[in-house]
Structure formats: C-alpha cells, structure tokens
Amino acid sequence: MIATRQTLFFGIAGTVGFLVDTAVLYLLKGWLGLYWGRAFSFLAAAATTWILNRTFTFGGRVSGHPPLKELALYIGLMTIGGSVNYLVYALLVTHLPLFARFPALAVAAGSLSGMTLNLLSSRFLVFRHPDMAPSGQELSDICVNNKQ
Incomplete structure (x- = not known):
C-alpha cells in the first residue's frame, strides 16, 4: 500500500514538475534560448518536485x-x-x-x-x-x- 501511494504521489509530483519545466522554458526561451532556458527550467522543475516529494510522497521519511x-x-x-x-x-x-x-x-x-x-x-x-x-x-x- 505504501509503495502504491508513493508511486502515485511521485507521478503527481512529476506531472507538476513537467508543467513547471514547460512554463519556465517558455518564459526564458526568448532571453536565454532553448538550451540555456531548458537548463534553468529543469532546475526549477527539479526543485519543485523535491519540495512536493519531500512533503507529500516521502513525508514520513528523512534524508539526514x-x-x-x-x-x-x-x-x-x-x-x-x-x-x-x-x-x-x-x-x-x-x-x-x-x-x-x-x-x-x-x-x-x-x-x-x-x-x-x-x-x-x-x-x-x-x-x-x-x-x-x-x-x-x-x-x-x-x-x-x-x-x-
């Protein structure tokens, strides 16, 4: 049950991350181009999914x-x-x-x-x-x- 819940929440966080990645890329591509814009959009998406996964997916676990x-x-x-x-x-x-x-x-x-x-x-x-x-x-x- 826990593994199923974690997989579901991880997938939801990933979907939100995809949306952040896409939105930030579209915001930055005019200034930074498609490659540098994507580098920053990836970092924004990864930080977003970290917050979501840290809070919801793995909320009962810590890294130390x-x-x-x-x-x-x-x-x-x-x-x-x-x-x-x-x-x-x-x-x-x-x-x-x-x-x-x-x-x-x-x-x-x-x-x-x-x-x-x-x-x-x-x-x-x-x-x-x-x-x-x-x-x-x-x-x-x-x-x-x-x-x-």
Missing part, C-alpha cells in the same frame, strides 16, 4: 542531510534519471525501426525507465530514513504526561 545538501543530492540523482530516460529513447529510435516510426513509444519507454530510477533513488538514497520525529499524538501524550 541539511535541506540544501538534500536538494543538491536530489537534483543530481534526477539528472541521472533524466540521462537514462534520454539514453533509452535514443537506443530505441536508433536500433528498432518500430520506435523510429512511432517515437512517442520511445519517449514513453524512456520516461518510464527514468521515472522508475528516480523513484527508487529518491526512496532509497535521498529519503531513506524513517522520520524519527514524534507524531502529533506522541507530542500530545508527552505534554499531558509531563503535566502530571
């Missing part, structure tokens, strides 16, 4: 790192996932005629590969520790017990 170090680790790992996405796409359209004829299939395969790697790296490398902070109920119990 200060927030800026955690963000840098997250962006680094997402960059690796993005590279796998592109590599799978490129290999499929280069070597298999079906994917060259229907490149959306290669985009889908690349996206699924990259998303899977990003989900696993987020879960097991970034947000790998269960949150040791007391829950709201535990805090309430502590306060009540200390008053007695």
Whole structure:
C-alpha cells in the first residue's frame, strides 16, 4: 500500500514538475534560448518536485542531510534519471525501426525507465530514513504526561 501511494504521489509530483519545466522554458526561451532556458527550467522543475516529494510522497521519511545538501543530492540523482530516460529513447529510435516510426513509444519507454530510477533513488538514497520525529499524538501524550 505504501509503495502504491508513493508511486502515485511521485507521478503527481512529476506531472507538476513537467508543467513547471514547460512554463519556465517558455518564459526564458526568448532571453536565454532553448538550451540555456531548458537548463534553468529543469532546475526549477527539479526543485519543485523535491519540495512536493519531500512533503507529500516521502513525508514520513528523512534524508539526514541539511535541506540544501538534500536538494543538491536530489537534483543530481534526477539528472541521472533524466540521462537514462534520454539514453533509452535514443537506443530505441536508433536500433528498432518500430520506435523510429512511432517515437512517442520511445519517449514513453524512456520516461518510464527514468521515472522508475528516480523513484527508487529518491526512496532509497535521498529519503531513506524513517522520520524519527514524534507524531502529533506522541507530542500530545508527552505534554499531558509531563503535566502530571
């Protein structure tokens, strides 16, 4: 159940990230061009998905790192996932005629590969520790017990 919830929330965060990526690219492309604009839009999208995944997807887990170090680790790992996405796409359209004829299939395969790697790296490398902070109920119990 937890894995399904995390996968769903990770997908939602990724969708929001895609929208941020696209919006920032369109805002910047006139000034920075398509390549530099995309570099900044990727960083904006990665920071957005980090916030969403940190808060919702993996809300009960922590990295054990200060927030800026955690963000840098997250962006680094997402960059690796993005590279796998592109590599799978490129290999499929280069070597298999079906994917060259229907490149959306290669985009889908690349996206699924990259998303899977990003989900696993987020879960097991970034947000790998269960949150040791007391829950709201535990805090309430502590306060009540200390008053007695």
